[in-house]
Amino acid sequence: MQKEKNAPTMADVAREAGVALGTVSRVVNGQQVGEEFRIKVEEAIRKLGYQYNSSGRTLRTGNTNTIAFIIPNTINPYFALLVHHINRALEKRNCKMLLCFSEYDTNREIEYIQMARQNQVDGIIALTYNPNLTIPADVPFVTIDRFFSTSVPCIASDNFGGGWLAAHKLKEFGCANVAFMRVASSLTNEPSKRKDGFVSACVELGMPFEIMALEDGQPFSEIETFLRSHLKEGKFAFEGLFIGTDSLAWEVIRLLRSMNIRVPEDVQVIGFDGIRMFGDQEPIVSTIVQPVQEIAEACVSTVLSKHLSNVPSLICLPVQYAYGGTTKE
Amino acid sequence: MQKEKNAPTMADVAREAGVALGTVSRVVNGQQVGEEFRIKVEEAIRKLGYQYNSSGRTLRTGNTNTIAFIIPNTINPYFALLVHHINRALEKRNCKMLLCFSEYDTNREIEYIQMARQNQVDGIIALTYNPNLTIPADVPFVTIDRFFSTSVPCIASDNFGGGWLAAHKLKEFGCANVAFMRVASSLTNEPSKRKDGFVSACVELGMPFEIMALEDGQPFSEIETFLRSHLKEGKFAFEGLFIGTDSLAWEVIRLLRSMNIRVPEDVQVIGFDGIRMFGDQEPIVSTIVQPVQEIAEACVSTVLSKHLSNVPSLICLPVQYAYGGTTKE
DNA sequence: TTGTATGCGTTATCAG
């Protein structure tokens, strides 16, 4: 397929309209221009089908109106939702999104950061699990769910509050003893606080609890092993489970049902994230919902804000509980 | 937050290395350069932390190594999967993706096409339902699931074959009478052929069938009305349903179950797309799986191909049946 | 207010 060629430039428009190049530029950028000139220019633009060339502008000004967004993938519905809202928030501000999939791979993250700088992006938003990622100092950088330093703003939900809320809900729905399950990340990040909040509330409520974390490198089958080890004569040891993500919760529920443990009759389950099938239906499990739209708004407005000094280093946004069929209400 | 400033340029590197500007360019682009020169340049690059500026290159060459991808959203898991594979296919070829969400809105599609051209993209891939979209002639354009003209390549799954396969599977699994349900689009596009293939196979197999299409503007509740009207004394009129998308199938199954019709015991359901929860599990319904990765590959290799004349105007890729718990196997 | 001219960082063409 052939490439666009000989697209008209401002010089062509100027010649056609019989005005100077600078005047065309001023018309295109909506600056003050005499009425008669503006009309001539606008006519010439229409006649030639002129479209302005952003690489010229970028080269001259250094601005691209583009933000790079680094995320593991869009397969996970939570990430997909985040991509969606980040894009909407950028669009509102006339910004474009350069989307980068890290696939949880450190090298790709590094390459993408480099690529983003080569492309003169105006800022980078990243959701990364890489423990020793080097943050470039010369381009605005904002992270999601991961604290790097006070000079790198971090946007997250109130993970601690979410864990706390989950414990209270399970108690409210009649659970006498509970457990927390998660796939552990080797690094301490914001989501780690889900456990902390849960434990804190269990202690406060005097509710017995147990913790199960699948460490890096442990096979996924350990989850099933854990579940089976708490199954005595067909009866499950816990009345409630709080699970680190909806994704894991979904998997655990499948395992429980295959073991003839009914959800929510025998055990109630609360997940975390707020995944909805096809984006608009009831959550797939009862869950703590992250305020994705607000997170996206905060990321974008922070990364585009002009003065680093006024930006908080951690922004925590409130979560909510939502019913998704795996609790008794 | 402050913006990057005074980043070193090729001229800085040249000065540092004591060579000419052109030599630096040749080193950066991996062209033939004398060993001693290359070393001096590479050292200077490292010393200054030089990163090449793509807007300069774009201005000079007209190439951006960027493809715009226009899609309704990433909320729908099928679209999310498509985004993922398109990006991977582009990445393999050292291309970036400029992602544009149309939200099914014609005006946004038009704006995005314009924006893409302003950004000098090397091509556009679009999945659009807009009946009278104007395709720019001067930039390579490829569509998914929607035929525009022989000069605009269209990539799609074998929708006819998928419908045909669904009918055969339902027959094989013991259905004596079936129905096809879909949300109709006002325009004839590739997915319309799902019905054609299904009908064709039903006739061929001598299997009685009925068609239900929710037209544009009809409320979604018509779906439920249709189901209830085929319910006589607790017994459902059809033994098998083929439904245009997994998304709709999921919704229909929910309605059926709320009417105490069991799936797959009372009625078997086959959807279309191949949505998997969290991308990696069993399909959420028994379904005809679209070859998303192959579609993405075909889109990218077509849009990047140099000679339009050699490109087919329609590429149909084979589909497969997959079990997802809503059929009797 | 409008015209003119310069330079942003790069590649490509020439001449050496």
Next chain:
DNA sequence: CTGATAACGCATACAA
């Protein structure tokens, strides 16, 4: 094989 230099399209400082 390398060095010098001219574009690429645009915004802007400066001159008119």
